[in-house]
Amino acid sequence: MSNDTLTHSLTFTEAPAALTVVVDPTPQIARGSAVVVERRRPKAAGWSLLQGLGVVVDHWRKSFRKLDDTTQIAGTFTTEYPEERLPLPEAYRNMPILLFDDATGHELCTSCFQCQRICPPQVIHMTQAKDPDTGKPVPAVSEFIIEYDACMSCGFCAEVCPFDAIKMDHNFELSTADHSSLTVHKTDLLRPISYYQSIAPTFWAEAEASAYKKLETNKKRRPATIGIAPQMLAQLKAAHELRDDQQEATMPTTAVASAPAPATSSAAPPARSAALAASASDLPTDKAARLAAIRARNEAKAAVQAAPATASAAPAASDGGDLPTDKAARLAAIRARNEAKKAAEQAAAAEAAPTLATPDMPPTDVQPAASEQAAPPAPTVPDASLDEKAARLAAIRARNEAKKADEQTAAAGAAPTLATPDVPPTDVPPATSEQAAPPAPAVPDAPLDEKAARLAAIRARNAAKKAAQAEGE
Amino acid sequence: MITTDELQINIGPQHPSTHGVFRMLITVDGETVVNLEPVFGYLHRNHEQLAEVNTYLQNMPYTDRLDYFNSMANNHAYALAVEKLAGIEVPERAEYIRVLMVELTRILNHAGAVGFMINDMGAWQTPLAFGIREREKILDLFELVSGARMMCNYFRFGGVVRDLPDDFIPRLKKLMVAMPAYIDELERLLRENEILLARSEGIGILPREVAVSYGVTGPVLRGSGIAYDIRKAEPYSIYDRFDFDVPVGSVGDVYDRFLVRIEEMRQSRRILEQIIEQLPDASGGHINPKARQNVRPPVGDAYARIESPKGELGFYLVSDGSTKPYRYKVRAPSFINLTPLGDMCRGYKVADIVVILGSIDIVMGEVDR
Numbered sequence: 115m116s117n118d119t120l121t122h123s124l125t126f127t128e129a130p131a132a133l134t135v136v137v138d139p140t141p142q143i144a145r146g147s148a149v150v151v152e153r154r155r156p157k158a159a160g161w162s163l164l165q166g167l168g169v170v171v172d173h174w175r176k177s178f179r180k181l182d183d184t185t186q187i188a189g190t191f192t193t194e195y196p197e198e199r200l201p202l203p204e205a206y207r208n209m210p211i212l213l214f215d216d217a218t219g220h221e222l223c224t225s226c227f228q229c230q231r232i233c234p235p236q237v238i239h240m241t242q243a244k245d246p247d248t249g250k251p252v253p254a255v256s257e258f259i260i261e262y263d264a265c266m267s268c269g270f271c272a273e274v275c276p277f278d279a280i281k282m283d284h285n286f287e288l289s290t291a292d293h294s295s296l297t298v299h300k301t302d303l304l305r306p307i308s309y310y311q312s313i314a315p316t317f318w319a320e321a322e323a324s325a326y327k328k329l330e331t332n333k334k335r336r337p338a339t340i341g342i343a344p345q346m347l348a349q350l351k352a353a354h355e356l357r358d359d360q361q362e363a364t365m366p367t368t369a370v371a372s373a374p375a376p377a378t379s380s381a382a383p384p385a386r387s388a389a390l391a392a393s394a395s396d397l398p399t400d401k402a403a404r405l406a407a408i409r410a411r412n413e414a415k416a417a418v419q420a421a422p423a424t425a426s427a428a429p430a431a432s433d434g435g436d437l438p439t440d441k442a443a444r445l446a447a448i449r450a451r452n453e454a455k456k457a458a459e460q461a462a463a464a465e466a467a468p469t470l471a472t473p474d475m476p477p478t479d480v481q482p483a484a485s486e487q488a489a490p491p492a493p494t495v496p497d498a499s500l501d502e503k504a505a506r507l508a509a510i511r512a513r514n515e516a517k518k519a520d521e522q523t524a525a526a527g528a529a530p531t532l533a534t535p536d537v538p539p540t541d542v543p544p545a546t547s548e549q550a551a552p553p554a555p556a557v558p559d560a561p562l563d564e565k566a567a568r569l570a571a572i573r574a575r576n577a578a579k580k581a582a583q584a585e586g587e
Numbered sequence: 588m589i590t591t592d593e594l595q596i597n598i599g600p601q602h603p604s605t606h607g608v609f610r611m612l613i614t615v616d617g618e619t620v621v622n623l624e625p626v627f628g629y630l631h632r633n634h635e636q637l638a639e640v641n642t643y644l645q646n647m648p649y650t651d652r653l654d655y656f657n658s659m660a661n662n663h664a665y666a667l668a669v670e671k672l673a674g675i676e677v678p679e680r681a682e683y684i685r686v687l688m689v690e691l692t693r694i695l696n697h698a699g700a701v702g703f704m705i706n707d708m709g710a711w712q713t714p715l716a717f718g719i720r721e722r723e724k725i726l727d728l729f730e731l732v733s734g735a736r737m738m739c740n741y742f743r744f745g746g747v748v749r750d751l752p753d754d755f756i757p758r759l760k761k762l763m764v765a766m767p768a769y770i771d772e773l774e775r776l777l778r779e780n781e782i783l784l785a786r787s788e789g790i791g792i793l794p795r796e797v798a799v800s801y802g803v804t805g806p807v808l809r810g811s812g813i814a815y816d817i818r819k820a821e822p823y824s825i826y827d828r829f830d831f832d833v834p835v836g837s838v839g840d841v842y843d844r845f846l847v848r849i850e851e852m853r854q855s856r857r858i859l860e861q862i863i864e865q866l867p868d869a870s871g872g873h874i875n876p877k878a879r880q881n882v883r884p885p886v887g888d889a890y891a892r893i894e895s896p897k898g899e900l901g902f903y904l905v906s907d908g909s910t911k912p913y914r915y916k917v918r919a920p921s922f923i924n925l926t927p928l929g930d931m932c933r934g935y936k937v938a939d940i941v942v943i944l945g946s947i948d949i950v951m952g953e954v955d956r
Contacts, residue, residue, distance in 0.1 A: 143832075145829065148832070149834050151850050156781055160781070163781060184761045185762075185764040187769050267735065282734065
């Protein structure tokens with residue numbers, strides 16, 4: 115490109131005052147007019163700088179005051195994340211999750227493939243479940259994968275889902291060093307309905323009736339063991355076995371629940387009846403039950419908080435002294451992880467079963483047992499030849515595994531503990547009870563007391579977490 | 588006598604003034620720019636081709652990512668194009684909600700554009716923080732209605748995805764109370780600032796003939812003294828129902844573009860106040876119930892354009908009767924406005940290039956697509 119090709123090249127050196135106004139006078143503008151913006155000059159040298167400085171100083175002066183009114187423009191409105199969090203609007207969408215029924219563990223998804231079809235980046239993959247006896251497809255999903263790393267959070271999947279089975283989660287703290295963990299499988303996608311209700315109460319209230327109605331229809335069309343959330347399946351089965359054991363041991367005369375299989379269909383009725391019993395308060399039955407479930411889950415979470423620490427305290431064990439260091443470490447890690455998993459499962463089972471069987475038993479009897487089981491003694495003596503770093507790595511892995519397992523059990527444990535909605539949470543530390551109190555997103559104009567309480571709860575929880583971690587290390 | 592040689596140097600493609608991956612090949616004679624050639628394409632991501640394998644609705648979230656500052660405006664232009672093609676009616680309340688969102692977008696875009704331009708002048712962060720502050724409040728409103736702050740994906744064919752939540756209008760009214768004070772403050776801080784005047788007055792002049800010949804639109808064109816605004820020239824949606832003025836510049840330099848943007852924020856506020864007054868209270872009126880998600884427009888083509896905060900944003904669609912567009916073309920304002928950069932910079936100093944680039948207000952996501 116040379117200079118000559120552009121005839122209108124500019125060589126501007128004059129002062130701007132020499133320029134002429136070039137407003138086009140022709141356009142006819144309806145309901146308004148063309149306004150030439152006023153080019154102002156400073157009144158005196160340095161005046162404008164002082165004026166600008168005045169604005170900055172004014173803000174500095176007002177920065178000592180917390181801004182709580184959006185009609186004001188000066189003041190501090192910093193949010194001390196992560197201790198403080200702004201309430202997320204219900205419409206907030208981050209990553210898709212799948213829902214299952216709290217009481218029965220039934221997944222709402224029927225594998226209709228609508229979300230897979232609409233997904234713009236094509237990150238949803240699913241396979242339809244088949245009846246194990248006939249081999250025919252049934253309205254349930256056997257595997258469901260969402261690639262979180264490529265998801266664009268558009269929310270179309272949740273919009274098109276006719277069964278309200280897929281919803282957008284509010285959790286945005288998903289960062290991880292493990293890329294492959296962002297290909298999320300069904301077990302990790304599933305959340306209880308009560309969870310979604312806690313993050314989006316009005317959205318769920320709109321969808322609730324039709325969602326449950328459709329679920330009931332679909333339940334009839336699929337075998338009893340198909341379409342149950344895997345975490346719930348294990349819990350309910352374990353709960354059933356343990357309940358039978360206990361009934362034989364403690365009250366052999368009242369052998370009521372004699373049909374053990376299929377676990378889910380028989381586990382559901384007690385939960386439902388308990389929910390009905392909870393209607394003593396003026397809340398609607400289902401709402402009260404779900405509230406109890408949320409509370410119970412929070413309680414369970416608090417109770418098993420000790421578990422990760424103790425599980426990680428179990429040192430990575432290795433008896434193959436002649437193995438290469440990294441191999442030995444990996445072996446140790448696998449063992450520790452398995453141990454932790456087993457412990458967590460046992461804990462959950464122990465927790466779920468007794469509460470289900472004996473509605474009047476206070477949870478205090480359950481949770482110590484659970485945490486004991488969750489923290490088994492170190493399986494073997496730590497090998498001296500093991501690299502210290504590898505051992506630490508193994509411990510961290512085991513702890514993470516245990517944490518994950520605990521979270522799942524906590525979620526799954528919500529439904530069985532439904533049976534004891536009237537038992538007061540006696541052993542819960544004050545911080546956690548506060549935590550359990552506001553499960554629903556806060557009202558924007560909430561009074562300061564409530565905010566302060568929430569802040570205190572968050573701080574207490576963080577402190578507890580830190581303490582647990584310190585103990586683990 | 589000393590003879591000088593012209594020197595060719597690159598600015599970019601990494602981050603000339605934080606605006607994205609954009610390269611400028613400049614020829615300088617000492618400090619003076621003799622020639623400047625903008626080179627784009629580093630952010631190309633096959634947007635238009637991708638749109639032809641997606642269904643019409645699936646393209647909606649991709650339009651968010653064109654000009655990621657103004658996802659609502661992008662949604663609007665695309666929705667208008669598809670509605671024109673498929674003949675979908677939009678309920679009145681939905682129209683008001685749409686215009687409401689786009690005008691909020693205009694305010695936040697100009698707040699950001701002014702802030703970033705002054706950032707480019709070297710006033711690192713402070714004026715930008717003043718611009719970003721009100722932008723945050725608007726983004727909070729977007730999050731409230733659409734669920735996302737920037738990638739809103741809020742518009743649907745025949746309306747918007749969901750109605751305004753109950754606390755939206757009260758929060759918007761609060762923001763409207765703050766807005767005049769905010770704009771006044773921004774002016775007090777910057778309008779007569781001598782450093783800003785020294786860096787912007789008479790810099791980067793784009794004469795109106797040149798602007799027209801390049802097809803420049805938006806605040807850059809109006810800064811050059813041509814009162815052309817698609818909201819007035821070819822009113823789409825319900826823009827013919829609102830009173831607002833079209834600010835124009837008198838010189839066509841960087842300073843005029845800055846002033847035009849400040850004034851446009853005021854005019855947008857005027858429109859918003861009229862919307863709050865007129866907003867029809869029809870529950871469920873946010874979307875045409877007959878509009879289907881999987882549109883299948885008849886064979887034909889359509890071009891719809893809006894006055895996006897950066898200029899004329901148009902979508903040209905050709906339908907072959909299937910669920911996917913046969914051709915999908917974006918007329919992006921940033922791209923067209925960037926082409927006369929060479930003419931705007933010629934004759935000025937090297938340090939002015941970045942300021943001139945900042946005054947055009949580009950987003951590379953839209954330039955390269």
